[in-house]
Amino acid sequence: MPELPDVETFRRYARRRGLHKRIKDVEIVDERILDDIPPRTFQAKLRGRTLDSAVRHGKYLFLTAGDTPVLLMHFGMTGKLAYAKGEHEDEKYDKIRLRFEDEHALIYQCRRLLGKVGLVGAIDEAVEALELGPDALAVSAKAFKDLLSSSPGMVKSVLMDQKRIAGIGNIYSDEILFHAGLHPRKTCKELSDNEIGNLYRALNEVLKTAVDVKADPSSLPNDYLLTHRSKEGKCPRCGGSVRAITVGGRRAWYCPSRQS
DNA sequence: AGGACGCCCTGTTCGC
DNA sequence: TGCGAACAGGGCGTCC
Numbered sequence: 001m002p003e004l005p006d007v008e009t010f011r012r013y014a015r016r017r018g019l020h021k022r023i024k025d026v027e028i029v030d031e032r033i034l035d036d037i038p039p040r041t042f043q044a045k046l047r048g049r050t051l052d053s054a055v056r057h058g059k060y061l062f063l064t065a066g067d068t069p070v071l072l073m074h075f076g077m078t079g080k081l082a083y084a085k086g087e088h089e090d091e092k093y094d095k096i097r098l099r100f101e102d103e104h105a106l107i108y109q110c111r112r113l114l115g116k117v118g119l120v121g122a123i124d125e126a127v128e129a130l131e132l133g134p135d136a137l138a139v140s141a142k143a144f145k146d147l148l149s150s151s152p153g154m155v156k157s158v159l160m161d162q163k164r165i166a167g168i169g170n171i172y173s174d175e176i177l178f179h180a181g182l183h184p185r186k187t188c189k190e191l192s193d194n195e196i197g198n199l200y201r202a203l204n205e206v207l208k209t210a211v212d213v214k215a216d217p218s219s220l221p222n223d224y225l226l227t228h229r230s231k232e233g234k235c236p237r238c239g240g241s242v243r244a245i246t247v248g249g250r251r252a253w254y255c256p257s258r259q260s
Numbered sequence: 261a262g263g264a265c266g267c268c269c270t271g272t273t274c275g276c
Numbered sequence: 277t278g279c280g281a282a283c284a285g286g287g288c289g290t291c292c
Contacts, residue, residue, distance in 0.1 A: 001286090076285085076287085077284070169285075
């Protein structure tokens with residue numbers, strides 16, 4: 001579930017809790033979360049270091065500690081951050097703990113091991129290696145239009161393609177399409193200039209609003225679709241039943257009477 | 261090249 | 277009541 005708004009929230013959390021403190025110990029609770037790096041190496045490279053910045057690109061969070069290496073975090077579907085000294089919520093899902101000298105730790109938690117934690121040489125190198133497109137909140141209207149014009153596929157799939165635009169996943173792609181009034185199976189080729197403009201505005205409005213509420217669904221405005229994604233769900237704007245179809249192997253929820 | 265599909269992974273929900 | 281199947285979905289690989 002962590003998409004751009006969630007990861008931006010994690011970034012701010014990490015910035016507030018984890019920077020400018022010496023890492024006394026690197027506790028690897030479950031080494032399966034490590035991405036292609038031996039646990040001992042991971043520990044040795046971070047122990048004694050001090051995190052000094054938190055940068056997000058799409059759904060990736062990068063924590064720097066001087067020049068190199070850079071700590072990379074991807075949250076998969078169930079990853080999140082915690083900060084605690086002793087007992088804490090969801091402790092059994094702790095995977096990595098960066099323990100500071102005051103005994104508090106910045107903790108990477110993940111239930112389903114679909115996330116990854118690793119070290120990279122530099123942020124721009126990692127973004128290139130991962131072939132990530134520009135961050136969804138850093139795409140200009142023109143670049144967005146050019147991108148959609150050159151993509152033949154379904155608009156939902158294109159929004160979710162991290163190589164084209166980084167940061168949008170299943171839930172927020174549905175939300176953006178809902179706000180733009182577009183059917184998830186519509187192809188980019190079918191979009192008018194006006195519809196592309198609406199989509200661009202919806203993308204920015206939805207993502208910024210979600211960031212503002214710290215990606216907490218219950219705090220989103222009442223006319224958002226997110227909390228109505230279920231069989232019994234009603235469209236928050238027209239009261240009609242919402243519907244689910246499969247698009248690109250993902251569940252796509254939408255309002256049939258408002259999205260075409 | 262796009263898209264359908266399977267897989268990983270495991271907690272939760274649903275149906276028999 | 278209990279158990280297993282289905283589902284959740286980000287990312288990746290395979291096949292058509």
